[in-house]
Amino acid sequence: MKQASHSPDLTRLSRHIPRTPSIGSTTVTDEDHVHLSFGFAAPELFPLATLEQAAGEAIRTHGREALQYSGAPGPDDIVKWIEQRAHHNGLDVDSAHVLVTYGATQGLSLAAQLLLEPEDEVWTEAPTFFSALQAFRLSGAVIRAFPLEADGLNVELLEQALQEARATERPLPKLLYTMPTYHNPGGVTLSVAKRHRLIELAREYHFYVLEDDAYGELNFTGQPWPTLYSLAPERVIYLNTFSKIIAPGLRLGWMIAHPELIQRLRILMLGGSTGVFTQEIVAALLQNIDMNEHLERLRTHYRQQRDVMAAAIDRHLGDAVRYVLPEGGFFLWISFREVIDTTELQQRAFTYGVSIVDGRSFYPQRDVGHQLRLCFSYCNSEQIEKGIARLARAYTDYVAEQEAVQLNTLEYHNRV
Structure with a gap:
């Protein structure tokens, strides 16, 4: 029946x-x-042979530890690599500033949980990454968007909106989300002058900037771009990921922020560590690959x-x-x-x-x-x-x- x-x-x-x-x-x-x-990412660019070697090494060397909740040396090695790469890119950080996440998208979600309550204002670019919009909607925030130009976010319109909100006692943003370098979907990059002005506004109007730098390493011209975090580490939460430079299936990313914010973000992860065995594999890979x-x-x-x-x-x-x-x-x-x-x-x-x-x-x-x-x-x-x-x-x-x-x-x- x-x-x-x-x-x-x-x-x-x-x-x-x-x-x-x-x-x-x-x-x-x-x-x-x-x-x-x-x-x-292009599948033909995945470092399969190096990953295979790294996975075997993780099992042979630290298998029993790596498969426990707390993991083996890999997670610490990953944080050290992130510190070194951050220094290479002009960010002054140590391990207290770093939180490893399940990709940059978990970083988006955690930042929204940390900063936003229902009816809070979050301001974004228009267009912007759709997963960021989802994270902000789930938080119950009010989303306001400002247009992109050929050199990134229209900071002049943003400034006018901030001035008007203050003058009329309307809500100011608690958070501004931006992808300043090689924007998804816009493809544009925020100019250096606009970066500095945006940071000045963040300080003047006391909002946080969530900087999504997922594509920053994929630079076709060789021209370096200062991260927003490097300009104002007390005002910026920085996101990055291994998805674009190694493989998205690893689901590993990271956040860089002031240590006091990182401590609170760890609480939101409910005490768990991010894919410790995956971190062990990636740590072994990073030791065996010339990243540059x-x-x-x-x-x-x-x-x-x-x-x-x-x-x-x-x-x-x-x-x-x-x-x-x-x-x-x-x-x-x-x-x-x-x-x-x-x-x-x-x-x-x-x-x-x-x-x-x-x-x-x-x-x-x-x-x-x-x-x-x-x-x-x-x-x-x-x-x-x-x-x-x-x-x-x-x-x-x-x-x-x-x-x-x-x-x-x-x-x-x-x-x-």
């Missing part, structure tokens, strides 16, 4: 859980489908893929779109010159065999409909060319269909 199915009582769920779909990925298994939506050489390999590859995508866009879409050529990272953000519905375009492009991410996903109110994000890191050159050609065909057919609808509507009104 078939048992009756039982549905969960959804009325008992927290009201803070948003009903939003998974973004940036599909379940398509067709080998010919092109995934320009995936914000993934590895990073240069990544940069060369991703720079080439960016150029392939930009050339394909210029060739297939031409004057229909505009974009800022990113100087690092994974993403190219395009804006159509005419007003179109990129949600519909995303659906049409999918049927043509290419996945993209509708720009609305990166806005708090999902109210901007003529932009989309493309990722050049995951697909090879042939796939990128094929995907952009398919996107262009979907766009051309979409525009022709819309023009036909408008013409038919005009003819109908003329007749009546």
Whole structure:
């Protein structure tokens, strides 16, 4: 006899859980489908041989300790490596400033838990990383967004909003979230002058800055960018990750902040340590890899893929779109010159065999409909060319269909 199915009582769920779909990925298994939506690292760049060696070393050398709750030497070695890399990048930190997390996204969640209460103001860029928006929504915060320019966040508009809020006694932000270097999805980088002004505003108006530096090591030009943390360690919580420079499946990232904040963040982790066995493997890997050489390999590859995508866009879409050529990272953000519905375009492009991410996903109110994000890191050159050609065909057919609808509507009104 078939048992009756039982549905969960959804009325008992927290009201803070948003009903939003998974973004940036599909379940398509067709080998010919092109995934320009995936914000993934290139799998051919994963240091598999070194990881295999590191995993064996972790088992042979520290296996029984590494598989316990507290782990073996690996977690301490990871913190030491983060300290050294921070010093290399101009950050003055020691182990008391560092917290290892399950990727940078856990850092986002922890920072939101630490700083935000319902109805607090959190200000972001527009567009911004959709997982950050999710973290802030879950906290019950009020999200206000400010536009990106070719050189990053429009700090002038931000300053005006701060002045107006103070003058009218409206709430000031408790937190500002930014990805200043090789922005996801915008691809732009905050200028040095704007970085300094943003920090001045944070100090004057007493808000924290959550700096997401997930792509900072993927620098295509060699021009260094000062982190916001290096400018104001008392005002900035810094996030980074191994996902973009080793492999995302490791789920290891880190936070750097004032030791008093780190102590409170540890409490939010409920006393647990982050994947201690994974840390043991990564620690062994870091001892056996020339990181500067590895990073240069990544940069060369991703720079080439960016150029392939930009050339394909210029060739297939031409004057229909505009974009800022990113100087690092994974993403190219395009804006159509005419007003179109990129949600519909995303659906049409999918049927043509290419996945993209509708720009609305990166806005708090999902109210901007003529932009989309493309990722050049995951697909090879042939796939990128094929995907952009398919996107262009979907766009051309979409525009022709819309023009036909408008013409038919005009003819109908003329007749009546």
